[in-house]
Amino acid sequence: HKHQHQHHHHDTEMPPPPPVAGPLRSIEGWVLFVTGVHEEAQEDDIRDKFGEYGLIKSIALNLDRKTGQVKGYALVEFSEREEAQDAINALHGTPLLGKTIGVHWTFCRKEI
Amino acid sequence: DSSKPETVLDCICIGIITIAMAVDAAHNDEFYLRLYIGHKSQRFGHEFMEIEVCPSGKLRYANNSNYNNDKIIRREVCLGPAVVAELKRIILTSDITTVDDENWGEPPAARRQELEIKIGNEHIAFTCAEIMSLADVQNSPDPKGLTVLYYLTQDLKCFVMSLINLHFKIKPIPP
Numbered sequence: 001h002k003h004q005h006q007h008h009h010h011d012t013e014m015p016p017p018p019p020v021a022g023p024l025r026s027i028e029g030w031v032l033f034v035t036g037v038h039e040e041a042q043e044d045d046i047r048d049k050f051g052e053y054g055l056i057k058s059i060a061l062n063l064d065r066k067t068g069q070v071k072g073y074a075l076v077e078f079s080e081r082e083e084a085q086d087a088i089n090a091l092h093g094t095p096l097l098g099k100t101i102g103v104h105w106t107f108c109r110k111e112i
Numbered sequence: 113d114s115s116k117p118e119t120v121l122d123c124i125c126i127g128i129i130t131i132a133m134a135v136d137a138a139h140n141d142e143f144y145l146r147l148y149i150g151h152k153s154q155r156f157g158h159e160f161m162e163i164e165v166c167p168s169g170k171l172r173y174a175n176n177s178n179y180n181n182d183k184i185i186r187r188e189v190c191l192g193p194a195v196v197a198e199l200k201r202i203i204l205t206s207d208i209t210t211v212d213d214e215n216w217g218e219p220p221a222a223r224r225q226e227l228e229i230k231i232g233n234e235h236i237a238f239t240c241a242e243i244m245s246l247a248d249v250q251n252s253p254d255p256k257g258l259t260v261l262y263y264l265t266q267d268l269k270c271f272v273m274s275l276i277n278l279h280f281k282i283k284p285i286p287p
Contacts, residue, residue, distance in 0.1 A: 023192075024189070024190065026278060026279040026280075026281075027279065027280055027281045028281055031278050031279065033192060033194050033195050033198070035194055035197075035198055058278055060274040060277075060278060062267075062270050062271060062274055063270075064267065065263050065266040065267055065270065066263045071202070071267060071270075071271075072198070072201070072202075073198050073271075075274055075275070075278055077278060102194060104192055104193075104194035104195075105192045105194075106191070106192055106194075106195055106275070106278075106279075107189050107190060107191060107192060107279060108169070108190045108191070108192045109190065110190060
């Protein structure tokens, strides 16, 4: 059930995600690694952005143990590779709460 | 803009310098992380958790707790470069490189944690008694340094547990 695609402003100065030696599927799906997450982001902010590309199976939005704010990264799991790839293509280099996020594959098939 | 190359020779010189810097950075770019937290007791044997991130990006995780009937859980997975970059960022922003263990003394063998990091030109190795909470560090010889170590350890554990849990969908119980 895909919604209409929003138009995302891509930060053209941000380099594309570096190529990995083949993304690796996790035991139940495909896990994306999100960088540059705003310290006040909430799980719903992630869900709203990424949910457009498929059904999200899991989100991990870890907090900084000292400050209690978001540490700066998140993990988002999709069932299907295509959904995860769509999210990378659409969201890498776009703003979340005004801060540019990177969207990458988390795991890879070979050592870098 | 006076820094713009004006001749072919300028371009060649800039190119050579850039390559030299890249090679230098590549050699200094080797990253290694090891975190061990464990305790040994007569009742429960050796309960520990160990995390290792190799220069290749391979994450190795081992956990032995009395909840698993003494079967050590071991997992390995290759991390993408963005994940390794974020680990480095977390380490560098923690100020761990400013910590000095000169006054720490020898920790007990039975209850300790070890943190070893190779990042850029720095090689850090800290060993101390297992820090269960911030209250533990207040009466120590170096509350400030041990507090930095405590928070970094917590952040690294949290990060790696999320990676392991999502990739393998297991819920190991950290000691």
